[in-house]
Amino acid sequence: MCGIVAYIGTKPAADLLVEGLKRLEYRGYDSAGVAVLGDHGIAMERAVGRVANVEARVDAAGDIFRGTLGLAHTRWATHGGVTEANCHPHTDDRNDICLIHNGIIENYGALRTWLQERGHTFKSETDTEVLAVLIGELYEGDLEAAVQAALKEVTGAYAIAVICAQEPDTLVCARKGSPLLIGVGSGEYVVASDASAIVAHTTQAFALDDYNVCKLTRDAIQTSTIDNQAVTPKMMQLEMDLEQIELGGHPHYMHKEIFEQPESLRMTLRGRIDKNEGRIVLGGLLSHASQLVRARKFILTGQGTALHAAMIGEYLFENLAKVPTEIEYASEFRYRNPIVEEGTVVAAISQSGETADTLAALTEAKDKGALALGVVNVVGSSISRETDAGVYLRVGPEIGVASTKAFTGQVAALTMMAIFLGRRRLMSVEECRAMLDELELVPEKIERILGSADTIKRVTEKYVNQENWLFLGRGYNYPTALEGALKLKEISYIHAEGMPAAEMKHGPIALITEGMPVVFIANRGAQYAKVLANIEEVRSRGGHVIAIATEGDTEITSLAEDVLYVPDITEPLSPLLTVVPLQLMAYYAAVARGHDVDKPRNLAKSVTVE
Ligand code: M6R
Numbered sequence: 001m002c003g004i005v006a007y008i009g010t011k012p013a014a015d016l017l018v019e020g021l022k023r024l025e026y027r028g029y030d031s032a033g034v035a036v037l038g039d040h041g042i043a044m045e046r047a048v049g050r051v052a053n054v055e056a057r058v059d060a061a062g063d064i065f066r067g068t069l070g071l072a073h074t075r076w077a078t079h080g081g082v083t084e085a086n087c088h089p090h091t092d093d094r095n096d097i098c099l100i101h102n103g104i105i106e107n108y109g110a111l112r113t114w115l116q117e118r119g120h121t122f123k124s125e126t127d128t129e130v131l132a133v134l135i136g137e138l139y140e141g142d143l144e145a146a147v148q149a150a151l152k153e154v155t156g157a158y159a160i161a162v163i164c165a166q167e168p169d170t171l172v173c174a175r176k177g178s179p180l181l182i183g184v185g186s187g188e189y190v191v192a193s194d195a196s197a198i199v200a201h202t203t204q205a206f207a208l209d210d211y212n213v214c215k216l217t218r219d220a221i222q223t224s225t226i227d228n229q230a231v232t233p234k235m236m237q238l239e240m241d242l243e244q245i246e247l248g249g250h251p252h253y254m255h256k257e258i259f260e261q262p263e264s265l266r267m268t269l270r271g272r273i274d275k276n277e278g279r280i281v282l283g284g285l286l287s288h289a290s291q292l293v294r295a296r297k298f299i300l301t302g303q304g305t306a307l308h309a310a311m312i313g314e315y316l317f318e319n320l321a322k323v324p325t326e327i328e329y330a331s332e333f334r335y336r337n338p339i340v341e342e343g344t345v346v347a348a349i350s351q352s353g354e355t356a357d358t359l360a361a362l363t364e365a366k367d368k369g370a371l372a373l374g375v376v377n378v379v380g381s382s383i384s385r386e387t388d389a390g391v392y393l394r395v396g397p398e399i400g401v402a403s404t405k406a407f408t409g410q411v412a413a414l415t416m417m418a419i420f421l422g423r424r425r426l427m428s429v430e431e432c433r434a435m436l437d438e439l440e441l442v443p444e445k446i447e448r449i450l451g452s453a454d455t456i457k458r459v460t461e462k463y464v465n466q467e468n469w470l471f472l473g474r475g476y477n478y479p480t481a482l483e484g485a486l487k488l489k490e491i492s493y494i495h496a497e498g499m500p501a502a503e504m505k506h507g508p509i510a511l512i513t514e515g516m517p518v519v520f521i522a523n524r525g526a527q528y529a530k531v532l533a534n535i536e537e538v539r540s541r542g543g544h545v546i547a548i549a550t551e552g553d554t555e556i557t558s559l560a561e562d563v564l565y566v567p568d569i570t571e572p573l574s575p576l577l578t579v580v581p582l583q584l585m586a587y588y589a590a591v592a593r594g595h596d597v598d599k600p601r602n603l604a605k606s607v608t609v610e
Pocket of ligand 1: 302303304305306349350351352353354355358401402403404490605606607
């Protein structure tokens with residue numbers, strides 16, 4: 001999604017802004033722009049395509065970009081095509097107000113008509129330009145007051161940063177529904193959509209709250225509501241260092257993050273397994289432990305990969321904690337008028353903590369009286385701030401657009417939550433200890449799978465020219481099949497479908513043709529024999545079976561063209577292992593097809609609009 005970076009301080013703004021844009025590239029974008037306010041007034045360059053394109057234009061423009069106040073933006077088109085005119089920053093029709101925006105101004109059509117009636121003209125098709133012109137219309141010598149007045153007229157979501165040619169020492173930012181962090185350095189401020197564009201300059205920051213406006217000058221911060229009531233920002237320490245967001249010798253972030261999983265999972269588990277007492281310690285849930293234990297129903301919600309983790313969570317909660325659990329796309333939950341009764345707990349699963357649909361579902365659940373939990377990676381994110389209690393993933397920054405280590409972190413966190421509840425409900429100390437013993441071994445077992453990456457690459461390359469793939473699994477590994485298909489389509493653009501293995505017979509079997517790759521998650525478990533029967537059905541129609549199987553399983557070799565082994569593990573924990581070969585298959589397929597794995601077509605890392 002769109003990325004915002006803005007700067008006011010004493011350093012040359014242009015270099016810092018371009019560097020910030022490069023740090024935000026992972027979020028996904030189609031065009032970029034930079035504006036600097038200096039002695040020459042507002043200098044602005046925008047370009048379609050990579051940040052490097054706008055960087056070249058800024059460099060060529062030379063001195064007019066000298067200045068210590070500026071804005072920059074990566075755009076992910078929503079309103080209006082991918083054209084230079086639609087790129088941010090946008091100025092008002094007098095070129096006095098200059099603005100960058102993340103979000104959607106829903107009533108922009110009505111505002112545009114009103115402004116046109118007052119004689120204003122527009123250069124783009126965007127909702128953002130309407131906001132710039134509106135601020136210009138309301139400007140009477142005080143940028144902060146004009147922004148406050150304009151935002152009272154606006155419906156929708158926004159994170160904005162605004163400068164004004166008449167106020168060379170002022171940067172104004174505001175937020176409603178889209179993330180915005182303000183990094184506080186010494187005599188300088190860096191404003192950005194996420195911490196990755198800030199941490200090179202400062203680790204002190206605060207997150208702007210909804211309906212808040214922040215005026216930054218070189219030596220002061222003033223935060224207020226749009227009604228001009230003073231607000232005291234809550235400062236926090238950003239828990240991210242530069243090394244974590246650099247490639248560190250890996251060819252892509254996705255590669256780095258797949259291979260980081262043994263370590264990222266150790267971080268997720270660290271300090272939370274108490275084998276002596278046979279229990280899980282989750283500090284973020286303790287304040288609501290008795291309410292959670294008495295809960296009558298859990299609803300786990302999220303989007304994309306996070307929803308797949310939630311689906312595994314449903315099996316874990318029902319099997320280990322014996323508590324009724326449902327899962328639902330956050331986007332559907334929100335608008336369906338869901339029944340939330342006494343004793344309902346809603347848990348939002350999200351890596352970024354900023355997914356608009358998930359955040360809205362959580363707000364809906366809270367309004368209906370549910371206890372709201374978060375299973376989130378980014379500390380201090382919007383979702384984490386909205387919840388009553390929760391569990392952080394602690395997997396470190398995930399930069400790759402295709403989620404990998406966050407998925408295993410989510411599944412591990414949900415497993416721990418299920419054991420936390422189960423132990424307080426029906427699980428015995430012995431059952432719990434046995435599960436904890438297995439959980440502790442997961443990182444080491446993933447290391448073993450990663451050791452077979454060359455085999456996974458070789459097998460993937462055999463099928464890489466096939467345009468249609470199926471992923472099939474049962475029980476705990478039905479969601480893993482969905483995740484395998486999602487990974488493959490996201491970055492390799494191969495059409496892939498995931499489904500329960502038994503569902504194939506109810507229609508999709510018609511798609512199977514000679515040589516079509518069908519990936520079966522066929523590890524040993526309760527439904528192993530049934531999966532073997534499904535494999536036979538595929539083989540008899542000419543499909544080529546790639547089986548993810550348990551080490552030592554020789555029976556499967558006679559049924560599958562290719563077998564990728566994972567270590568043996570108790571079934572509830574098996575998705576933590578079986579997903580790893582699927583992540584690697586997607587990665588190697590995308591590389592073999594020549595795609596830029598970290599910048600997949602049309603995708604954004606964090607979807608902050610509905
Ligand atoms: O940040 P979130 O976990 O809330 O993001 C949810 C989905 O947008 C995300 O998992 C998406 O499906 C990924 N691209 C999957 O790789």
